[in-house]
Amino acid sequence: MLKIAASILSADFSRLGEQVREAAQGGADYIHVDVMDGHFVPNMTIGPVVVRSIRGLTDRPFDVHLMIESPERYLADFAEAGADILTVQQEACIHLHRVVEEIKGLGKRAGVAINPATPNIMLKEILPFIDLVLVMTVNPGFGGQSFIETMPAKIAEMRQMIDALGRDVELEVDGGIHSETASRAVRAGARVLVSGSAIFADPDGVERAIQKLRSSAK
Ligand code: DX5
Numbered sequence: 001m002l003k004i005a006a007s008i009l010s011a012d013f014s015r016l017g018e019q020v021r022e023a024a025q026g027g028a029d030y031i032h033v034d035v036m037d038g039h040f041v042p043n044m045t046i047g048p049v050v051v052r053s054i055r056g057l058t059d060r061p062f063d064v065h066l067m068i069e070s071p072e073r074y075l076a077d078f079a080e081a082g083a084d085i086l087t088v089q090q091e092a093c094i095h096l097h098r099v100v101e102e103i104k105g106l107g108k109r110a111g112v113a114i115n116p117a118t119p120n121i122m123l124k125e126i127l128p129f130i131d132l133v134l135v136m137t138v139n140p141g142f143g144g145q146s147f148i149e150t151m152p153a154k155i156a157e158m159r160q161m162i163d164a165l166g167r168d169v170e171l172e173v174d175g176g177i178h179s180e181t182a183s184r185a186v187r188a189g190a191r192v193l194v195s196g197s198a199i200f201a202d203p204d205g206v207e208r209a210i211q212k213l214r215s216s217a218k
């Protein structure tokens, strides 16, 4: 059951609502929202007010990826704005278990992301508590970067860690996902593909781009 998460970072923000609808109607399983603060990553994007304003356009789950320092300060705001999955970066959380418990306390699904240079083992103790692992396949901060070539082995190792645990933890990958890298990521064990530029910059349109990603990953 492969899921596609459309990252609106690469959408045309002058017609964001329309693009969210296109992604949802085009078959995206999740709407992926990249939140950046200019500190954890060298870029700034959107906050809860934007999430709230587009939330009513679709019933697809909102997968909110917090690339921000001290994410605990904003969990309630994003939860109230309509996030369904709240994913924090492991590197941004000294007390990761506490943050995960806070997300669950808000009634949301908890995800943890790791940067390309962070080893999988950093998630070993938190895996029993979370719903989703996000393996970053680029350094976070921008859309349209190239997939890091060593990531399939990392995805495969994380797949093994999850399977060994015997819990239903979704394994998501994010960054540089297009037809060719999608198939490698899925073969390695990814089950949710985040894609921004391959979906929103495809000249054939959003729906066709999502179909292409799905069929390439088969
Ligand atoms: C990167 C973000 C991604 C980004 C992916 O920091 O977390 O979600 O939008 O964009 P593409 O698919 O263009 O690499």
Ligand code: ZN
Pocket (backbone or CB within 6 Å): 007, 032, 033, 034, 065, 174, 194
């Ligand atoms: Zn993301």
